[in-house]
Amino acid sequence: MIAVDQWTGGEALLLLRAKRGTVRGFANELGINARTVSRWRKAPTAVCLPATAQILDIALRQCTAEERELFGLLLANHRGEPVPTSSEEASGPQPCTVISHKFLPVYLGQRSTSLFDAGKPEVVGPGGLERRTLVLDSHAARSSTMHVYACGVAVVHVEEPLRFDTLTELAVWRYRTYRKEPLWAGRQIDHQLEQLTADEGPVAPALQYVLSAYELRDTSWTGPGLDTGLHLLTTPSVLVNRQDPENVVPLGRGVEDAKFRDHWTHPEAVTFGGGVSRGVAGWSGVAYHPQADERALTMDQIVDLELDVQALWALSSHVLHMIEDGQDPVMPPEHGWRFLRGSHTRLTNARATETAQHRAMREAILLTSELPDRLRAAQNALRESNQ
Structure with missing residues (x-):
């Protein structure tokens, strides 16, 4: 049985990666605030509080065999220890x-x-x-x-x-x-x-x-x-x-x-999916x-999201580039700050019919694209110029 003598933020994040969950889902499973997971990202070497360490011990014991195996591999790599190998695991360059x-x-x-x-x-x-x-x-x-x-x-x-x-x-x-x-x-x-x-x-x-x-x-x-x-x-x-x-x-x-x-x-990529799929979102792309x-998400669902994400990235970039060039941002009234606010709300809020897989995918892509922050910046700029 794998055990952790002293949990740090970095080791807690390894458990999140091994479970291939979302930040919100992981926090809910542990019964902690999602901001705690965010603090782990900012201070991965900080030692967890005893109560939090106990919660993480329990979560590790409740992992599936596959999750524990992956956590052990990640932990060994994190510590610079020899990584155990399995004859049944297909790894290495493959067609x-x-x-x-x-x-x-x-x-x-x-x-x-x-x-x-x-x-x-x-x-x-x-x-x-x-x-x-x-x-x-x-x-x-x-x-x-x-x-x-x-x-x-x-x-x-x-x-x-x-x-x-x-x-x-x-x-x-x-x-x-x-x-x-x-x-x-x-x-x-x-x-x-x-x-x-x-x-x-x-x-x-x-x-x-x-x-x-x-x-x-x-x-x-x-x-x-x-x-x-x-x-x-x-x-x-x-x-x-x-x-x-x-x-x-x-x-x-x-x-x-x-x-x-x-x-x-x-280290900065975010995983999503579940038992029927695996995905990774990063700054430069997505793999699924x-x-x-x-039972898995379709690639069409990822494409539909990326089309809107990339469109809004180009739109918000146009607004921000005008400011960088010393211009007052000007947009048609129907595509001003209220339009950006509505788009931000639709992209970031969960829907009642949304599956857990789809929510995890959406949150991972939005987080790594940094689009929500960019939309807010463009929205504020247009609001200040009354657009």
Whole structure:
């Protein structure tokens, strides 16, 4: 039986990771305030109070065998001790199949009106944003679409199935395509605008970034190996050398092997899911593996959320960039601070029909994207300028 002599904030967070729960769910299970978990993140070396340590001891004893095994592996890695291995665990670099989703947002303002009018109406997403869709047919992927929002934002979504022998290969592919996709998406927006408005020349601003989400399908990873695989999918930068953006290359042979051997996980990533799925959300992307398709979240639910999240990120960034440039932020009245406040409320508040899996996914993506804070900042700026 694994035992902890002295619980610190860092070790308590390892238990949270082993249980693959949310901060709120973990706090409720322990009967403590969620702010306590937040304090653990800020002070991971602080020793827990005796009463809290006793609660954590009980929670550890009540873990499933799989959760205790994972906690033991994480704890050993945390302490720098030899990590026990299991002959039954599939770990290390393995071939895998993923469905890649890229999201490329850009704020167009009034220039988006013609695109919006030409698009096909879609069901309102989690953020309550009205959007329409145009199909883009000049990409080699399975599908490429442009989602145009009434608030003046366009999000290009590219979906394609991929098969790689290692995650390092996927990481190199990801960063090399990141150099090309914004240019391609910008040309697509320009082409659509030219067709609809008869304007010539580039009229769309440059796209600033790409966010990826991966659905992991065929894999032999299990246990901690699967966790490491998902974390590497979420944060592939640890596998490549990006000093020359024009020529991203692998860091070196054995780096990926070492990550799996050490059961590496990113300290700032947030896990979500449950017994029927596993997911990891980070600043640069999301990775998701449904283990029981009939009961797990669908990837479409993650895509719907990310579309609205990326649209609102582009919109709030536009407002904040105006302030940085020394301008008073100006938006149409229907998309002023009240609009941002409503979007913030819809995204952050749970719904009565929302499942625990969906809530955990939503909270993980919002937390790692830092969108709620950005929305509040843009909302306050517009309110001060009476927009």
